[in-house]
Amino acid sequence: MSALNFQLTDMPLPMVYATHRIIRDCNTEFAELFGYGRDELANTTFAKLYPELADFIRVGRMWRQHMSGGAAYYDERVMVNSSGMRFWCRVNGRSRNATDPFAAALYCFEPLQRPVIAELTGRQIQILTLVSQGKTNDKIAKEIGLSRRTVESHRLRIARSVGAANSAELVAWFLKYRQNESIG
Structure with missing residues (x-):
């Protein structure tokens, strides 16, 4: 039996590899979801994809708490694309580093068809x-x-x-x- 090897670019879902919340690599599906080219996202912070810096900070705190110990975690949140349009995503993530979940993590993004309500915080x-x-x-x-x-x-x-x-x-x-x- 031979093992199959896959690269991030082979995955059919929007996926990204990050270290300390910096995008290190992503596939085309992920870049297109946000309206960027892969090269435009490489070595940039995830903060670029959030409506507000406060959202980026709040989600980071929540993920650090729930993804520690190597646990998988998911949430649903509002993100923003390159043209400023807000949209909902379900994000699944996992880190192998039990003591620092952001040291190296893999995330999968799934767009959701939900309203984005501007008047809500x-x-x-x-x-x-x-x-x-x-x-x-x-x-x-x-x-x-x-x-x-x-x-x-x-x-x-x-x-x-x-x-x-x-x-x-x-x-x-x-x-x-x-x-x-x-x-x-």
């Missing part, structure tokens, strides 16, 4: 994503380092801003847009 979008994944206020609070009460307040503001009467309506509203093209 980055934190509210993060909480809305976790709510749509069926996570409780307690679990969300622990995952992102907030109090349960703060998470509840964010959920209430989000529900009011989209006209949802309760959490079930909020999740239904959010999931309905998975079928529609992203708006931004």
Whole structure:
């Protein structure tokens, strides 16, 4: 039996290899997802692909906490392409370095068909994503380092801003847009 060897460029999904959140290599699918050429992304920070620097920092803290010990981790977040258009992505990542998860990691990006709501803050979008994944206020609070009460307040503001009467309506509203093209 012979082993197959694959290179990043052979993968049919948007993938990237990074060290300390600096893109070291990516495949064409990843570059095209963000509207760049591969050479334009090499040796640049992931911060370039986030709507705001605060989003980049917040996601980094969350990933460092959950990807440590060599664990695989995923989340869903809003990213931005080269023309400034915001869009949702599911990001799966894994590092082999148990003590420093950003030392060398491989990430796979999957675009999602969801609305991008400009009036919501980055934190509210993060909480809305976790709510749509069926996570409780307690679990969300622990995952992102907030109090349960703060998470509840964010959920209430989000529900009011989209006209949802309760959490079930909020999740239904959010999931309905998975079928529609992203708006931004």
